[in-house]
Amino acid sequence: MITKLKTYLETKIEEFGRNLLDMVDGLGMITLFAGRSFYWMGKRPFRIRLLFEQLYSIGNKSMTIILLAGLFTGMVFCTQTYLGFKMINVDSLVGAIVAISLAKELAPVLTGLIVAGRAGSAMAAQIGSMKVTEQIDALEVMGINSIQYLAVPRIVAATIAVPMLSICFLFIGNLGAYLIGTTTLMIDEAMFFSKLSEFMVVADVAQGVIKATVFGFVIAVIGTYFGFQVEKGAVGVGRGTNQAVVWGMVSVLVLDYFLTTFLVKIL
Amino acid sequence: MLTFENPAISIQNVTKIFGEQTVLNELNFDIERNKITTILGFSGAGKSTLLKHILGIMNPTSGVVSVLGQDLSKLDKMELREFRRNFGMLFQYAALFDSFTAQENVAFPLKEFTKLKESEITEKVKDLLISVGIKEESFDRLPSELSGGMRKRVGLARGLALSPHIMLYDEPTTGLDPITTKMVNNLIVETATQHKDREMTSVIISHDVRATLEISDYVAFLDRGKIIEYLPVEEFKKSDKELVQEFLNL
Numbered sequence: 001m002i003t004k005l006k007t008y009l010e011t012k013i014e015e016f017g018r019n020l021l022d023m024v025d026g027l028g029m030i031t032l033f034a035g036r037s038f039y040w041m042g043k044r045p046f047r048i049r050l051l052f053e054q055l056y057s058i059g060n061k062s063m064t065i066i067l068l069a070g071l072f073t074g075m076v077f078c079t080q081t082y083l084g085f086k087m088i089n090v091d092s093l094v095g096a097i098v099a100i101s102l103a104k105e106l107a108p109v110l111t112g113l114i115v116a117g118r119a120g121s122a123m124a125a126q127i128g129s130m131k132v133t134e135q136i137d138a139l140e141v142m143g144i145n146s147i148q149y150l151a152v153p154r155i156v157a158a159t160i161a162v163p164m165l166s167i168c169f170l171f172i173g174n175l176g177a178y179l180i181g182t183t184t185l186m187i188d189e190a191m192f193f194s195k196l197s198e199f200m201v202v203a204d205v206a207q208g209v210i211k212a213t214v215f216g217f218v219i220a221v222i223g224t225y226f227g228f229q230v231e232k233g234a235v236g237v238g239r240g241t242n243q244a245v246v247w248g249m250v251s252v253l254v255l256d257y258f259l260t261t262f263l264v265k266i267l
Numbered sequence: 268m269l270t271f272e273n274p275a276i277s278i279q280n281v282t283k284i285f286g287e288q289t290v291l292n293e294l295n296f297d298i299e300r301n302k303i304t305t306i307l308g309f310s311g312a313g314k315s316t317l318l319k320h321i322l323g324i325m326n327p328t329s330g331v332v333s334v335l336g337q338d339l340s341k342l343d344k345m346e347l348r349e350f351r352r353n354f355g356m357l358f359q360y361a362a363l364f365d366s367f368t369a370q371e372n373v374a375f376p377l378k379e380f381t382k383l384k385e386s387e388i389t390e391k392v393k394d395l396l397i398s399v400g401i402k403e404e405s406f407d408r409l410p411s412e413l414s415g416g417m418r419k420r421v422g423l424a425r426g427l428a429l430s431p432h433i434m435l436y437d438e439p440t441t442g443l444d445p446i447t448t449k450m451v452n453n454l455i456v457e458t459a460t461q462h463k464d465r466e467m468t469s470v471i472i473s474h475d476v477r478a479t480l481e482i483s484d485y486v487a488f489l490d491r492g493k494i495i496e497y498l499p500v501e502e503f504k505k506s507d508k509e510l511v512q513e514f515l516n517l
Binding site: 129130133134135137138140141142143144145 | 322324348349350351352354356358359360362363364365375376379380429
């Protein structure tokens, strides 16, 4: 019985250790890939048309879902905050608290998660299917660097688009909070705005924008990296896409903590 | 073993080792200019690795790969990318960019690497597609709307767009029906003939022995990283090597 338990524990510890090593290895590979992408960003030719195509794909095509998510997040958050604040008679602060929370946390994080799920997965799937159908080999044989051609426009576009989407999320979220707050929860409109302008500062928005920029970069690096790692046909494309979404979302949440710790000190 | 005075491709003592596995083992052979040479071999014989060495995508563990008189190991990464424009390649499944139409696929290398005007590119693309037997009504079709044979034709037109001196064919007939196989074979021969005046060497990597013997000038047989037979096609058919005969009679 004890021997069996010992063997079981040993196997589990070994498995855990292997997974941990794989994860560290993966992080190292992603970092190297990000470095290579950085290198190729500075090299000619600069493919502006591809950049705009990706801006359209990551930015414009994510807009509807971002606006919907932002509107309802603002409305729900306003309602919940109001219920809590009313108990201690500070319901006039609802607008300010919702706006600050949206600016610093909810807008960049939820935008990051949505983009990781929508655009990050699409990047991995597109590049992965190009890999298994030898389209990437075709690029390389022609003398075109596949990282420069496929990864760089996506990474630059996501780094630009995600903060913009985050600002849209923030705006529409505040609009949702305002609508619910002033029409359903009967918060005084003048009070809503005066407290908002009293407590919210530019640094709150800046913190969210910086976070969203980092998230955009990381999501695109992860999405394209897992696309390039795809092997073994359709199954591989599915696995790569899945990994891109999981790693992308986890990275957003983990990075959020470290960025918050860092940004509250400097802003 | 055949040697040539001024070969298009020269492989000298090339060894490639992955971990503990030797994939290419002190490989020595030349590929004659302006001829069609086929490299035959079973799966896992090292054919794809050899192809990657010829393209400079992979470096040998030891030995020298020279293409058109240029030692590839002497080129830095950027020079190597430039040098690859001497190659055209037809992939096994054509490897067309699936978001581009047939003509956009062929125009792609011209847009990337030449300073031709849009109208000149359109004209050249039209000529190339017609030369490989694609009709005008198919020019705007996506790869998914083309048959396997048509995709190969478009892939070949794209490979020829930059007028390469070496045209590589990776398993061009594997998995195709007999009629499409014949069509692809004819296409390879026609391409080699059409471009002979400006010097074009064709290298076919395949394990489809019947299809490739019909069109090759020379045949090399690769087994476990070594060329065990390399002869003009008629002599190759009479090879006394047991493995070659076994392969020919499959």
